[in-house]
Amino acid sequence: MTTNTELTESSKAALAPTDTLNMTDTQHNNLSYRDAFFLVLKRDITIALRHRDDIINPLLFFVIVVTLFPLGIGPEAKTLSRIAPGIIWVAALLATLLSLDRLFKSDYGDGSLEQMLLSPHPVFLLVLAKIVAHWLITGLPLIFIAPLLAVLLHLNEQSYGALIFTLLLGTPVLSLLGAVGVALTVGIKKGGVLLSLLVLPLYIPVLIFATSAIDTASIGLPYSGQLAIIAALFFGSLTLAPFAVGAALKVSTN
Amino acid sequence: MTPLPKSTSSTQETILLKGENLTCIREDRLLFDDLNIEINTGDIVQVEGPNGSGKTSLLRILAGLSQPYEGKVKFKQILTSQCREEFHENLLYFGHLPGVKGEMSAEENLSFNLALHGLDTNQTVDNLANMNLLGFEDSLASHLSAGQHRRIGLARLYQSRAPIWILDEPFTAIDKQGVASLEQRFIEHANQGGCVILTTHQDLLAIPSDKVKKITLDYAFE
Numbered sequence: 001m002t003t004n005t006e007l008t009e010s011s012k013a014a015l016a017p018t019d020t021l022n023m024t025d026t027q028h029n030n031l032s033y034r035d036a037f038f039l040v041l042k043r044d045i046t047i048a049l050r051h052r053d054d055i056i057n058p059l060l061f062f063v064i065v066v067t068l069f070p071l072g073i074g075p076e077a078k079t080l081s082r083i084a085p086g087i088i089w090v091a092a093l094l095a096t097l098l099s100l101d102r103l104f105k106s107d108y109g110d111g112s113l114e115q116m117l118l119s120p121h122p123v124f125l126l127v128l129a130k131i132v133a134h135w136l137i138t139g140l141p142l143i144f145i146a147p148l149l150a151v152l153l154h155l156n157e158q159s160y161g162a163l164i165f166t167l168l169l170g171t172p173v174l175s176l177l178g179a180v181g182v183a184l185t186v187g188i189k190k191g192g193v194l195l196s197l198l199v200l201p202l203y204i205p206v207l208i209f210a211t212s213a214i215d216t217a218s219i220g221l222p223y224s225g226q227l228a229i230i231a232a233l234f235f236g237s238l239t240l241a242p243f244a245v246g247a248a249l250k251v252s253t254n
Numbered sequence: 255m256t257p258l259p260k261s262t263s264s265t266q267e268t269i270l271l272k273g274e275n276l277t278c279i280r281e282d283r284l285l286f287d288d289l290n291i292e293i294n295t296g297d298i299v300q301v302e303g304p305n306g307s308g309k310t311s312l313l314r315i316l317a318g319l320s321q322p323y324e325g326k327v328k329f330k331q332i333l334t335s336q337c338r339e340e341f342h343e344n345l346l347y348f349g350h351l352p353g354v355k356g357e358m359s360a361e362e363n364l365s366f367n368l369a370l371h372g373l374d375t376n377q378t379v380d381n382l383a384n385m386n387l388l389g390f391e392d393s394l395a396s397h398l399s400a401g402q403h404r405r406i407g408l409a410r411l412y413q414s415r416a417p418i419w420i421l422d423e424p425f426t427a428i429d430k431q432g433v434a435s436l437e438q439r440f441i442e443h444a445n446q447g448g449c450v451i452l453t454t455h456q457d458l459l460a461i462p463s464d465k466v467k468k469i470t471l472d473y474a475f476e
Contacts, residue, residue: 031372039369047357050394111351111407114319119370120343254320 036121037129044133054102059141062095066149077154084153085163085214092142092167093203096174097196099138103130103179104186104249113186114253123246131179131242139171155218162217162227166210169230176234176241177202183248206233269294269330270344270418270449271316276325278311285311286473289325295417297449298440298461303471309453310350310422312471316451317347317420329418343372346416348424352407356396360387360406363395373413385409386432401427411439417448425454437461 031039048054069087070080107113116126146167147160155163181199185191213226273291277284285308293299301309314320316327318334318341327334329341354363360382365375382391385405395403404427411419419440425433437460440450444465458466 031369036370039366043355043358043366046362047355050357106355109351110355111349111353112355114347114349114351115353115367115370117319118317118342118345118347120339120372121370122339 031121033121033125036119037125040116040126040129041133044130045136048133048137054099055137055141058095058099058138059145061098062091062142063145063149065091065094067152070152081154081156081218084150084155085159085211085218087153088146088149088155088163089166089170089207089210089214092146092171093174093200093207095142096138096171096178097199099134100175100178100182100195100199101192103134103182105182108186108252113249117249117253123249124242127179127183127245127249128242131175131245134179135172135175139167139175142171143167155214158220159214159218162214162223165227166213166230169227169234170206170210173206173230173233173237174203176237180241180244180248183245183252185252186249187252206230209233270297271451272328272331273312273316274326274328276312276315276327277323278308278315278320279323280308280311284473286471291316291469293418293449293451295447295449296444297451297467298444298458298465299449299451299467299469300458301451301453301469301471307471307473309471312469313347313420313422313451313453314349317345318342319347319349344416345418345420346371346410346414347420347422348407348410349422350426352404354395354403354406356394359392359394360398360402361391363406364409367407367410368413371410371414371416373410373415377413378409381409381412382406384412384435399427401429401432404428405432408436411436411443419443419448419450419452421450421452423453423455425456434460441465 066087069083073079073083104113107116117123119126143164146163150160150163178199181195181202184198185195188194209226209229213223213230216223216226269292271291271293273289276289276291277287279285289312291299301312303309311320315322318327318338329337329344334341353367355366358366361378364378364381368375368378379388379391382388385408387402387405387409390398390402395406398406404424408424408428424436428436433456437458440452441461443450
């Protein structure tokens, strides 16, 4: 470390003209929206991969909750296949809820969130990157493991397609809507219960149409109507939730 | 409350940041009322006051992280809320929390912080060397000390092109030598046409006292 405590007048003068700060133009901000999005996405995934319990714990929770039902209700195939869609989806909701806290809490705790809010990029873009990362870390693994659990619950063979499609369209909605709840409660010390009270009611439409789609598929009827509604929920929340999250974060950090 | 002296005669100086009639109320207590601040290029402004007098609140209001109860903050005559993007490009804020992730290495943390603000990430190692972190580039931040955490956050100062620096207690957990070189950096920045607004309970030793403007907040205790 340099300890040139005396900065002479001449060196000051030499510094000024050659290295002046550009204050009005924006040329030093050479990061496009896409770069900013992937920068945050990559960072969040890197952190999650180094902190693996964030990925594994919700997944194990999902598996354990689903396996509890056959133990409690009994192994009768007919009963289980009847309630399988509901069990898998409710477990997916709870597993997502469990993982939501990490979305903004640690960033809030160490000041990274402030830095993101103060970056020149639109807040919704950075928020969207964080939500996408959250879905890749928690939603996507659920989709891979759900068919295995469906076997355990004797889900009707015809319903597997519907299960995968509803999870593919539905779990991003869970991450998007959940993010709004987390953003509102991030400043509260023990916001966990409040978060579930805020978020779970918002998950109801997804649950209704997802299980309805799987049930319809099991009796061989087309389920594209229910899928279309989940898709509408997905696009609606994809376009609106990041803005709501941005506004909520500004309130929470105020 | 002592209002800042009007800018001196130099023609080069322009007002970078202006707070008009700022009022801040926290938990039903008035922290400051009708505060007017003008920060010009080349200013080093030290906000002083006892604990709980509203120093952090003032800095957060100026940075746009908090809303004042009343009053306006203007960046070059434009309300900061109306030129958010441009204002943030010209702002570097370093708060109580250093914004460093324990799961990432010192170099990754700095690269991310620089890239997020659209800055070059080619010289991160040099910047870390400036903050006496050479040899720790690849260490996970969670394995480093509190002071080193803050050094990672502050390393950005050596690369930043933003003229407005708002630094809340930048010297916390930094050793004497580190403080001296930071002060040197502040002088350099002010001479390049930037401004530094900081809070600290320490005396600024390396910066000549006639260069430092002081804002004293003691309203809550009068």
